[in-house]
Amino acid sequence: xxxxxxxxDAERELIHLFxxxxxxxxxxxxxxxxxxxxxDIIAGNALRRAxxxxxxxxxxxxxxxxxxxxxxxxxxxxFGAEAWIAIKFPKKEWFFMNLEDxxxxxxxxxxxxxxxxxxxxxxxxxLEMKAF
Amino acid sequence: xxxxxxxxDAERELIHLFxxxxxxxxxxxxxxxxxxxxxDIIAGNALRRAxxxxxxxxxxxxxxxxxxxxxxxxxxxxFGAEAWIAIKFPKKEWFFMNLEDxxxxxxxxxxxxxxxxxxxxxxxxxLEMKAF
Numbered sequence: 712x713x714x715x716x717x718x719x720d721a722e723r724e725l726i727h728l729f730x731x732x733x734x735x736x737x738x739x740x741x742x743x744x745x746x747x748x749x750x751d752i753i754a755g756n757a758l759r760r761a762x763x764x765x766x767x768x769x770x771x772x773x774x775x776x777x778x779x780x781x782x783x784x785x786x787x788x789x790f791g792a793e794a795w796i797a798i799k800f801p802k803k804e805w806f807f808m809n810l811e812d813x814x815x816x817x818x819x820x821x822x823x824x825x826x827x828x829x830x831x832x833x834x835x836x837x838l839e840m841k842a843f
Numbered sequence: 844x845x846x847x848x849x850x851x852d853a854e855r856e857l858i859h860l861f862x863x864x865x866x867x868x869x870x871x872x873x874x875x876x877x878x879x880x881x882x883d884i885i886a887g888n889a890l891r892r893a894x895x896x897x898x899x900x901x902x903x904x905x906x907x908x909x910x911x912x913x914x915x916x917x918x919x920x921x922f923g924a925e926a927w928i929a930i931k932f933p934k935k936e937w938f939f940m941n942l943e944d945x946x947x948x949x950x951x952x953x954x955x956x957x958x959x960x961x962x963x964x965x966x967x968x969x970l971e972m973k974a975f
Contacts, residue, residue: 730879735922737881740870747862749869753885755922760892790867790887 721767722751725797725805729754732838748786750794759840760792767799772823780810780820795837800824806831853899854883857929857937861886864970880918882926891972892924899931904955912942912952927969932956938963 722738729736729752736754743749750762764783766773775796787794796808806827813820822831832840854870861868861884868886875881882894896915898905907928919926928940938959945952954963964972 726879733921735879735918737874737877737879737885738872739885740872740874742869742872745869747858747867747869753869753871755892755924757921757923760887760923786867789865789889791889791892792887 717767718765721799722765725752725763725765726754728805728834732834734838748782748784748789750783750786750792752797753790753792755792760790761795762787762790762792763795763797765797769801771800772821773798773800774816774819774821775813776819780813784810796822798822798827798831800827803827804833806833807837808832849899850897853931854897857895857897858884858886860937860966864966866970880914880916880921882915882918882924884929885922885924887924892922893927894919894922894924895927895929897929901933903932904953905930905932906948906951906953907945908951912945916942928954930954930959930963932959935959936965938965939969940964 726736726738734754734756736752738752739749742751751765752763754761754763762783764779784794794810796810798806798808803824808822808827808831812830813822814826858868858870866886866888868884870884871881874883883897884895886893886895894915896911916926926942928942930938930940935956940954940959940963944958944962945954946958
């Protein structure tokens with residue numbers, strides 16, 4: 712399976728989890744290629760809205776370009792949503808990370824398993840948060 | 844140009860108009876084929892969120908299946924957004940219609956130019972509405 716397909720499958724998996732939990736969620740069309748800032752997924756319920764950048768990796772750490780993070784942040788701000796990274800490492804559940812909790816790594820931002828386990832929320836914790 | 848391509852182009856045009864007006868907007872991936880209720884477009888600013896079913900037609904009236912409307916309504920309710928139809932007739936601007944203002948027509952719902960001109964909002968009127 713190629714990388715893009717794996718990414719989309721991961722997004723779909725997360726979307727199913729949102730709907731199962733009573734949230735509405737969908738993939739954004741052309742996310743990553745749009746001329747406008749964009750998240751991978753938009754999810755919401757009556758009280759909260761979340762713009763989510765969704766990553767799956769075989770490694771124990773994942774790097775993000777500043778552009779990717781700025782695009783997510785800028786969409787979230789303009790749309791009126793919380794900005795989150797959802798990340799899945801091998802044999803781990805999804806972690807939800809705040810952008811402020813990412814590590815700086817040269818020109819990139821980074822999340823590794825240790826950081827995700829320390830600062831990340833699992834899906835239930837994420838869903839149970841109060842509205843910002 | 845085929846019908847699907849025309850539909851997507853119309854959605855893109857509307858999305859540009861939203862961004863130009865300071866709203867964030869994107870097409871939903873796989874709208875219409877998703878197993879979950881879905882709009883064509885999701886748009887929002889700091890105060891309002893709108894789930895939009897987007898239609899362009901060469902005719903002077905447009906029919907909608909009940910399923911399509913229920914899907915839009917049900918997504919909007921679960922996500923926490925207003926539900927709207929955006930419709931473009933030949934040589935007319937976009938009209939934004941409330942679902943309640945559509946005409947019943949047998950098993951379908953319908954909007955024609957006369958109805959759109961009577962009950963519809965143009966883009967500026969739509970954008971200037973207060974939050975629901």
